[in-house]
Amino acid sequence: MQRGWLYSSMLLADGNRQIPSLHLPGDLAGEAALAWAQAPFALTAATDAVVHVIDKVVFRSLFERQPRLAMLLHALAQVERVALSDRLASIGRTPAKARVATLIVDALRRLRAYGGQTGGEFSLPLTQEESGDVTGLTAVHVNRMMRLLVEDGLIARTNGCICVLDEDRLAQIARPIDRYQTIDTRWLPPAPAG
Amino acid sequence: MQRGWLYSSMLLADGNRQIPSLHLPGDLAGEAALAWAQAPFALTAATDAVVHVIDKVVFRSLFERQPRLAMLLHALAQVERVALSDRLASIGRTPAKARVATLIVDALRRLRAYGGQTGGEFSLPLTQEESGDVTGLTAVHVNRMMRLLVEDGLIARTNGCICVLDEDRLAQIARPIDRYQTIDTRWLPPAPAG
DNA sequence: CGACGGCTTGAGAATACTCAATATCGGTGG
DNA sequence: CCACCGATATTGAGTATTCTCAAGCCGTCG
Numbered sequence: 326m327q328r329g330w331l332y333s334s335m336l337l338a339d340g341n342r343q344i345p346s347l348h349l350p351g352d353l354a355g356e357a358a359l360a361w362a363q364a365p366f367a368l369t370a371a372t373d374a375v376v377h378v379i380d381k382v383v384f385r386s387l388f389e390r391q392p393r394l395a396m397l398l399h400a401l402a403q404v405e406r407v408a409l410s411d412r413l414a415s416i417g418r419t420p421a422k423a424r425v426a427t428l429i430v431d432a433l434r435r436l437r438a439y440g441g442q443t444g445g446e447f448s449l450p451l452t453q454e455e456s457g458d459v460t461g462l463t464a465v466h467v468n469r470m471m472r473l474l475v476e477d478g479l480i481a482r483t484n485g486c487i488c489v490l491d492e493d494r495l496a497q498i499a500r501p502i503d504r505y506q507t508i509d510t511r512w513l514p515p516a517p518a519g
Numbered sequence: 520m521q522r523g524w525l526y527s528s529m530l531l532a533d534g535n536r537q538i539p540s541l542h543l544p545g546d547l548a549g550e551a552a553l554a555w556a557q558a559p560f561a562l563t564a565a566t567d568a569v570v571h572v573i574d575k576v577v578f579r580s581l582f583e584r585q586p587r588l589a590m591l592l593h594a595l596a597q598v599e600r601v602a603l604s605d606r607l608a609s610i611g612r613t614p615a616k617a618r619v620a621t622l623i624v625d626a627l628r629r630l631r632a633y634g635g636q637t638g639g640e641f642s643l644p645l646t647q648e649e650s651g652d653v654t655g656l657t658a659v660h661v662n663r664m665m666r667l668l669v670e671d672g673l674i675a676r677t678n679g680c681i682c683v684l685d686e687d688r689l690a691q692i693a694r695p696i697d698r699y700q701t702i703d704t705r706w707l708p709p710a711p712a713g
Numbered sequence: 714c715g716a717c718g719g720c721t722t723g724a725g726a727a728t729a730c731t732c733a734a735t736a737t738c739g740g741t742g743g
Numbered sequence: 744c745c746a747c748c749g750a751t752a753t754t755g756a757g758t759a760t761t762c763t764c765a766a767g768c769c770g771t772c773g
Contacts, residue, residue: 343608360597388586396582400554402596407559409603414537416611417655461611
């Protein structure tokens with residue numbers, strides 16, 4: 326996708342909803358649909374968005390003609406698996422304040438990674454209900470946690486925009502996972518010239 | 520892997536642990552390590568286990584020479600992504616009793632899928648501490664929830680073995696996720712003869 | 714202006730956690 | 744064979760976190 330925010334979501338029988346992942350510009354969204362005839366998640370646009378649609382058949386020819394690209398694609402899937410596991414740890418093993426902090430730091434850093442973002446201020450186009458579905462909290466509790474983060478001087482808020490004031494401290498609250506995330510491509514064949 | 524139980528785990532800075540996935544016979548474990556020089560998770564054997572080790576370089580030649588297999592591998596990665604998302608929904612949006620029920624039903628059904636399991640009785644070789652790290656609960660609370668499931672007549676326990684007495688009702692408590700999980704392989708090229 | 718959706722705040726209830734004591738089990742050494 | 748040990752399991756009591764319900768607020772859109 327190229328611009329805007331999407332998210333995938335799944336509905337539980339009791340009406341609860343979980344948002345397993347946010348899709349920001351530069352991401353490949355909805356790839357999980359590859360393996361199923363019916364998409365396993367709903368995809369929702371949180372803002373106006375510009376996406377590029379890829380047909381399943383394109384994947385097939387990519388695997389047949391571009392093995393190196395296919396490998397990279399597969400490696401990317403592993404990266405996303407680890408990202409999902411991180412989120413799992415966040416929801417399963419950290420308190421509410423940390424989860425909200427995680428949501429904010431993650432979004433900021435991913436916006437930066439794509440290149441469009443430089444400072445600490447960005448628009449978070451999710452309702453608190455949606456933020457709760459990401460973090461496994463209720464909207465009310467998301468609200469309270471954000472207020473705490475503001476009171477701590479870690480972030481500032483003005484209608485939908487979030488300004489991260491102390492990213493280090495926020496990140497420290499957010500995700501205390503130790504990991505050495507060096508991407509390893511040495512097992513891949515050399516890139517073609519050019 | 521061929522026999523036994525493994526699990527991957529990640530350690531948080533505060534000493535907490537999360538187990539993002541269990542690996543049962545027939546699974547491909549540790550594939551997430553493909554993209555990193557240092558494995559993102561620890562892999563622990565919960566029982567004696569027999570595994571077959573695959574070198575990263577083998578993946579490379581597989582992608583170059585067996586595009587169809589590579590596609591299936593990639594599709595499998597998507598299946599696991601959905602499985603992780605399901606677990607996320609379980610931890611983020613269901614109460615403790617449901618999470619423990621999910622752990623049990625999931626394990627049983629996966630053991631069946633590989634072919635080795637037929638009845639409702641199986642050995643759960645995890646301590647309650649480990650079960651808690653899977654479900655995002657404390658060991659003490661896992662214990663209480665299991666007792667509730669026993670009192671409800673859904674399972675029976677005898678030192679490490681679990682007998683599922685009413686799988687339908689257990690599954691209903693466990694995972695109220697509606698999904699049509701039809702595997703779609705129509706976008707793949709036809710299988711080679713034989 | 715009024716209606717609506719989302720945000721904010723408070724109070725009380727439910728869920729899950731912590732701490733602590735006891736029980737059980739498998740193994741180990743006398 | 745028996746006593747002991749460490750690790751795990753079980754149970755209780757009190758606490759903390761998060762949820763639910765409810766009310767009021769705020770900005771937007773008609």
